[in-house]
Amino acid sequence: MLPRRHVLLLLAGAPLAACNARGPAQVAAVDPDAAWYVGTMPDQPYDVPLVDRSRIDxxxxxxxxxxxxxxxxxxxxxxxxxxxxxxxxxxxxxxxxxxxxxxxxxxxxxxxxxxxxxxxxxxxxxxxxxxxxxxxxxxxxxxxxxxxxxxxxxxxxxxxxxxxxxxxxxxxxxxxxxxxxxxxxxxxxxxxxxxxxxxxxxxxxxxxxxxxxx
Incomplete structure (x- = not known):
């Protein structure tokens, strides 16, 4: 599960993305934090958000x-x-x-x-x-x-x-x-x-x- 603020912003931007054919870069521009995450790792009681390691030195x-x-x-x-x-x-x-x-x-x-x-x-x-x-x-x-x-x-x-x-x-x-x-x-x-x-x-x-x- 991505951090809640990331999920809400991405969901809020999804219809606009479809209408305007915006790609991931434009969606990430709405919420710069979202670009850091590429998925999740199962855990309890929350899944661990996984970071795009290509962004890490x-x-x-x-x-x-x-x-x-x-x-x-x-x-x-x-x-x-x-x-x-x-x-x-x-x-x-x-x-x-x-x-x-x-x-x-x-x-x-x-x-x-x-x-x-x-x-x-x-x-x-x-x-x-x-x-x-x-x-x-x-x-x-x-x-x-x-x-x-x-x-x-x-x-x-x-x-x-x-x-x-x-x-x-x-x-x-x-x-x-x-x-x-x-x-x-x-x-x-x-x-x-x-x-x-x-x-x-x-x-x-x-x-x-x-x-x-x-």
Missing amino acids: PKYRRQVVAYAGPEKPGTIVVDIDERLLYLVQENGEAVRYGVGVGRQGFSWKGVASVGRKGVWPDWGPTATMVSLNPDLPRSRKGGVDNPLGARALYLYQGSRDTLFRIHGTNEPWSIGEQMSSGCVRMLNEDVVDLYNRVPVGTTVMVKRHGRYRT
Whole structure:
């Protein structure tokens, strides 16, 4: 299922498209977001919108790469500067995903673990986000239009929730960018893939310039 706003706009434009013989490019011009989506992946309780990967810089497409870091297999490593997330594998390899990260001054760095996992999670703003934008809604149910997307990995230090997440996004154009409120964004199909590969307790290292702390 495509995000609701995309479906409504496309449906609204369908009769006009037939009358005026407009092709997909003209329909996409009515709703630029729609051009990013090419189908869906079955999931519950919502299907996952699939992104046209030709629109993603090849650097940020999911792929298996050589990895020479010291981390143990199963570790998640996020490189803020490169906008890349690595899931370390055996034999000197890693699954690499493109991500979006926090804008200047908002990115979290350090070592944490996956304290819990969520499927189509509900979203709520942090106190800092509300202080910066008092008009933000205080909560939003999970779904295709939810900012957390299809899955979320909640980062904890011991028993303390850091309030930072690795999660999906309904803004695929933000992958490779530095524009979030601090969390790590992934394409929805990528965060589903990562979610299925890692258990609660997985170590997560978020760094920049090779350092885990500023």
